[in-house]
Amino acid sequence: MKSIGLNLIILNLVNVVDLLNNDDIFKVMFNRTDLLCPEFCNGYRLVSCCMCYVQKTREKLHTLNVVHNAKTEYPTIEKPNVLNIQYQIIHRFKKTKRLPVNICNFTGLIEIDFSNNEIKSIDNISCVKSLDVLIMHINRIEYLRNDTFIGMKFLRMIDLSYNNLRHIEPGFLIHMDGSLLNFDVSNNFLTTVDVTNVLWEKQPAFCKTDFSFNEISSISNELHWTCKRNTQFGYGGMVIFSNNNFSHFPNFSEIGFKNFFLLGKLLDYGFDFRENNWICDCRIYFFAFKASLVLDKQHRDYFELSCHYPPEFKNILLIDFIKSQTLDRLICNLTIADRCPPKCRCFYQPGRSRTVVDCLGTGRRKLPSVLPLKTDLEVDFSSNEISSLLNDTGSGNIIYSYSKYISKLDLSNNTIKIIPNDLVFKLRNMNLINISKNKITKIPRTLQTLNPCQIYFGEVVIHCKCKDIWLQNWLPSFHSKCFNNTRVYCKYNNEKVHILNMSKHGFGCRLYNEDILWLNISLAVTAFIVTVSSVLIYIFRFEIFITVRKILKYFKKIVVSSNLYAYDVYISCNEDDATLRHWLTSSFVPHLEDENIRVFLPFRDCELGSPREEEIIDVMSKSLNFVIFLCENYDGSADLWVQKEWKYAWFNYRYDINREIIVINYDTLECKYIAKKYLGAFLKIHDFIDFSKKDKHIKEEVYKSLQHVQGDAFATNRNFNDLNAARSAIHMDVTYTNIDNEMANLNIKHDDSVDAT
Incomplete structure (x- = not known):
């Protein structure tokens, strides 16, 4: 929020300054009334003129004397005889090694000049809050912290030229929030400068930042600063990088300008990069191309950068490339280290969006093993002695592995005889393939997958057969613009006949039989x-x-004997449904048993303590009919046993034609909600009983649907059903007896414990 507010302030200042006269500019922009803008400054360059030709109201400054203490060897400022509000120090050529120890005692210091001394550090200068001019020309300062001048709102000029300065801490100028108009660090030993020491965000304008005559070769971004859409740079100023070691422009995204068009915020800045060792190759192309978009709108003499390398471009102005629209001459040569094959010339040409591998006439007998790792490769292996394109450890592999990166491939003037079928599929991504002037005698049919206009065969003479008739449909017609790309001729009656003029009879094809x-x-x-x-x-x-x-x-x-099965009906249902369970035991099952049908009801007839699944398998293998109630909801354990019952019922049903499955749709489910498709099939063919019918009708339909046994088994059935009922009663008696015994044991233990007490 703080930075947004500051940007709004700067933006408002920019708008307000346009309405002010010369006398009010410094008051509005820097809140200073002691700085004046000359009257000759006017027009659209008003602000830059005022910043560079500023005039200061003259005040009488008392000069302080700096002396060296003989005991401590530290310089000190003598107490003046006459007290004054404002002072200056002019102390030159004295071989002084540090600032006076009592400099902070003189808060009225306006100007300091320690030129031509041996001072190495100025870290304590920030205590002089009223300082306007600091001249440290020709000293031995090596390092500048980003908080050295913090809080010095009136500091207007800093001259650190001709020192031993090797590093300026990042974040110095971008956070400068005062009235610094000139910052000179020229003629030092800087090798890199951070972008946050080039751009000013908080101060609305300045005159000049001078980095000239250093050894700077790059611009860094150690603080990972980023230019945002709301970032404001005010009126800017001049930044001088002339006479350094720059050879290429920085990557703008790496120095904070992720969007190239945000560089438009710096149009009020001036950057002088002249007299550097510029290498005019592919790496400068991007900058030159973007610069061409604004070159017609404005021009400065400091735009005239001259090339230093390569030799053919030496002393040619980069601006001449732009004006003559020959930016495609800016290329980067690739070496063996860049995977350029031996004896070949490789270069990257961004102006035409391509990387060229030129191996023309290098005497090659096979293709190389590697190519540059670039996209849009244009590879030329023409006029060599390459004979095979097979995908083996020798030649051919390079096209297989690099096919998606190659846009143009020239294999003309070689001794190639065969084009492998699997290679043709690799050629589909290429825009142009030239295989003309080879010894090809057979054209693979897989070429149908290619556009005939993207491949050059030149003139090919083959022995035409009926299987080659597809070429008539694939080759372009006589009127096509790419007709001459591939011209196939057939040897026919000792003559060359164009394949498009051949008849089916000439191909040796038999007429099609109806x-x-x-x-x-x-x-x-x-x-x-x-x-x-x-x-x-x-x-x-x-x-x-x-x-x-x-x-x-x-x-x-089919007639079924009663001796084959122990049970006539096995009922599978949701045992947790109390309503269904009551209906089964009170109505449905008694009805079946009254009809002399042997019924097995799992929750009633299963033996207590026996393995449930084994008993299910055993009983169902002895059952003739399976009555399955389809319910909507099952609890976890109930669902498990029902799923097993369904599985075993279907298994027995599939492999025994005597058996029957009767499905009762208890919850009126649709077939799509049935987990097992074989049960859903009964619903699809409407072979089920709807439980919404009357009780009597349900029982009648179930009885009719059952597979009945032969003869009258009334006595046997009755005895068997009575046996099931008796067995259930025995289980219940045993259970209650066990409960009574447990209660008796508990009472005995309780009485014993009471007696012991």
Whole structure:
């Protein structure tokens, strides 16, 4: 929020300054009334003129004397005989090694000049808050902290030229919030400068920042500063980088300008990069291309950067490349270290968005093993002795592995005879393939996957056969613009005949027999019918199985002996549904048993303590019919046993035609909600009993649907059902007896403990 507020203030200042006269500029921008703008400053360069030709109201400054203490060897400022409000120090050529120890005692210091001394540090200068001019020309200062001048609102000029300055801490100028107009660190030993010491965010304007005659070769961004859309740089000023060691412009995204167009915020700045060792190659192309967009709108003499390297561009102005629209001459040569094949010339050319690998006429017998790791490769292996494109450890591999990076491939004037089929598929991503003037005698049919206009075969003479007739459809017509790319001729009657002029008879093709045509059509229709039928049979396999099974049983009139099965009916239901459980035990099961049907009801007839799944498997293998109640909700354990009962019921149903499954839709479910598709199939073919019917009708339909046994088994059934009821009663008696015994034991233990007490 603080930075946003500051940006708004600077933006408002910029708008207000346009309405002010010369006398008010410094008052509004820096809150200083002692600085005046000359009358000759006017027009659209008003602000920059005022910053550089500022005039200060003259005050009488008393000069302080600096002496060296003989005991401590530290310089000190003598107490003046006449007290004054404002002072100055002019102390030159005295071989002084440090600032006076009592300099902070003189808060009225306005100007300090310690030129031509041996001072190494000025870290304690910030205590002189009223300082206006600081001249430390020709000293031995090596390091400048970013808080050295903190709080010095009136500091207008800093001259640190001709020192031993090697490092300026990042964040110095970008946070400068005073009235510093001139900052001179020229003729030092700086090798890099941070972007936060080049740009000013908090101060609305300045005159000049001078980094000239250093050894600067790069601009860093140690604080990871980023230019945002609301960042403001005010009216800016002049930044001089002339006579340094720059060879390339920095990567603008790395120094905080992620969006290149945000550099437009610096149009009020001036950057002088003349007299550097500029290398005019591909790395300067991006800057030059973007600069061409604004060159017509404004021009400065400091834009005239001259190339130092390569030799053919030496002393040529970069601006001449832009004006002549020859930026495509800016290339970067690649070496073996960049994976350029030996004896080849490789270069990256951003002006044409390509990387060229030129191996023309280098006497190669096979393709190289590597290529530069670049996109849009244009590879030229023409006029060599390459004979094979097979994908082996020798030649050929390079095209297979780099096919997605190669846009143009020239293999003309070689001795290639065969184009492998698998290579053709790799060529699909290329824009142009030239294989002309080789010894090709056979054209693979896989070429149909390529556009004939993207490949050059030149003139090819082959022995045409019927299998080559596809070329007539693939090759461009006589009127096509790429007709001459590939011209295929057939050897016919000792003559060369263009393949487009050949007839089917000339190819040696037999005329198509109508019987064969109908046979092919019949086979195709049959294959289609078989495929569709197979899919439908698979989708409706359960419905078909159930229906066919019922038809077979109907015609076979199957009779089942009562001795084959121990139970007539096995009931599978949701045992946790109290309502269903009550209906089964009180109405449904008694009804079946009254009809002499042997019923097994799991929650009633299963033996206590026996393994449940084993008993289910055993009982269901001895049951003739399975009555399954479909319910909506099951608890965890109930669902587990019901799923097992369904599985074993279907298993027995599938492999024994005597058995039947009767599905009762208890909760009126739809087939799509049934987990097991084989049970859902009963619902799809409407082979189920709706539980919403009357009780009497349900019982009647179940009885009719059952597979009945032969003969009258009334006595046996009755005895068996009585046996089940008796067994259940015995289980209940045993259970209650066990409970009584446990209670008796508890009472005995309780009485014993009471007696002991």
